[in-house]
Amino acid sequence: MALREAGEDSELLTYPFGDERLDSPIEPVRPRILSFTRSLRSGPSAAKLILDLQLVFSLRRMPGVEPLIAHHVEAAWAARLAGRPYHYVAHTSVEDELEAYFPRIRFEAARRGLRLIGAFIDRVAIRGARRCAAVSPALGHRLRERHERAFHYLPIPWSLPRLEDPKAARRALGLNEDAVVMLYTGNLDAYQRWEIGFEIAEALRAGGREVVYLIGTESDPAQVHEYVARRRFEGVYRVLGCAHEEERAILHAAADFALIPRRLDGGVPIKLLEALAHDLPALVSEEASAGLPLEGEVRIVSSGRLADYLKAAEDLMERTSVTPAGDRSHGGREFIARAHSNRAAVEAFRQMTMPRQKADETGGHEVGWRFERIERREPEPL
Template sequence: MVTYGYGQFPYSPEFRIHPIRDFPWYRRFSSGPTLIKLLFDLLLLFKLWRVCRLHGVQLISAHNYEAAALSAIVGKVSRLPVVYHSHGLLSEELPTYFTNSLLRGLARRFGLLFDRYAPRVVTCSLVLAEEEKGILRRFGIPSERMKVIPPGIFLEDFEIPEVPERSPGPRVIYAGNLDSYQTLPLVLEAFKKVIAELPEAKLLIISAGDFTELKKLAEKLAIDAEVQFVNASSFEQTLATLVTGDIALSARSLRGGFPIKVLNYIAVGLPVVTFKSSATAVKHLHNGYVARDGDLEDYARGMIMLLNDRELRAKLSKNALTEVQNYSWTRIITEMESIYRGILLS
């Protein structure tokens, strides 16, 4: 495993981790482009080439955008097959990191170039959902060079022996990063409409990110008393809070990709309210409520409907626990190994 220099690197006899040099003065771990990351990527390129040369690597598995570009170069030089794990469309995500309209336009153009050509220079692309595969096909990527492999989770990690006590009243939960493509300002605006119908409702936002701007917006909307911000110090803490919820939220605005938070939600039996763009793994009124993209009224209506109907929530919760079985790593790893084996044998 070749990776950046920051993070935790536990020893494992099964594989070795090869991090690049760490720079302790740089600790911006959020998504998005920065100039310093270009330096990291250059170091990663040489590290990958060296590891492939010294360890007799037979196949490179590239995780997301930067890794795809670097692996394509090393794969070409070293004559190695490259499997690109695409986690979404760069043309959708990259513009969200800019506020200037000119920069957003340039970012989208660059993202489109990447989305159109990156899958052409690797051996095979693994995409997370059929929608993304369909978009890439319209870009001219041959269907036979793409496989749909959804993300997985370890179901045993979500076994809770006892649900913690919670305060009374309807409880809505969002757990995830605070990047702009999550459209959390829309969530707060929609939740204000929920409070008008259900004054006892509470919204918990769980994240390791900076809550400053969201807290300001909650105060501006006069819902700061109904919104609680929880700093996620560990997965265990997040999980213990998740299981106290009645419903969970995803408001991601990007096409393509797969919001992992949704798997975490349904793994503990939480019905999910989501916009259509992030509705992968959520079926309308089967294990959640799928609102029209950007429609605050519809999104709020979904929250109110589920919070008001205990019987419907119980049905959706049961279906969620059944649906999540399709995303067990045990099942998905078998599919991935089959793809790798086929590439190596060919």
């Protein structure tokens, strides 16, 4: 959408299905391929491999402007196997993330094997690309060090949503105005560490606070209820849907702060961008901060210890409690408007795809984000 608004002729090629509940101003190009599932769950699966193999053959037949812009490793692999030139935009490192989808594997040798498989998947995507970019500075740094390729930083464009009235949002959810409301949104995969929210809530309750833990997710909530039963959690929690913009707006308006505790280095947690766009203070693990130059009421926890999360949460609540009633300006919204605007994303994209001759003329100058010139590369053999 940002590219089209900037006058670029662009098309979005996706899987043959998506979440029909989501509104989008762009009608994507959906290839005619067989689909044995309509699951939107992240992570590897046999059904996705079948989709990706079919996508390879579709790309071989499909006309289009070269090179393709391949987001995620699946798209990069499909483009490379189809023999199509591409620029690669990394949203995560499979080397870091793959083992998180197999939490029952405990043997270190097996987990090391998963990391090696993930590294190979990353390597094929990266070495076949003409140029590479990453959606976070931290991710780009890791991939650059591991694979000796230059990586541009390509910020994810993010629009500013309409803010709901906090009191009205709490009434809609049946929450006490005086309660401390902590919000987690997103999937319930093991690496997200959403469980620590219950530990934080218990500790805050022990200090005499009324605490509500809100979980907005489209994952199966049964695992949350099972965890609560095992832990014998006696506090208040709610698991609610968050597919629609209206649902997310109410959740964020009702909360005092967002919890983003992921334990795995990856790309940019969408829940972080969304919290900042809703001007919600955030309690963020160092891994989730993604190396972004975050501004506003954000507390980054550099360790995974509960005591450090509690200290950061208390500091965050103390700082935000002095905000005048009705004034929700915590700095996050301004950060998103500047650092993740359509303009910032388009400028970074144009720098990434700029022909080398033009890059020499501009001197590789900075346009909001660091620009690294790289030589054109032909794909290496698989």
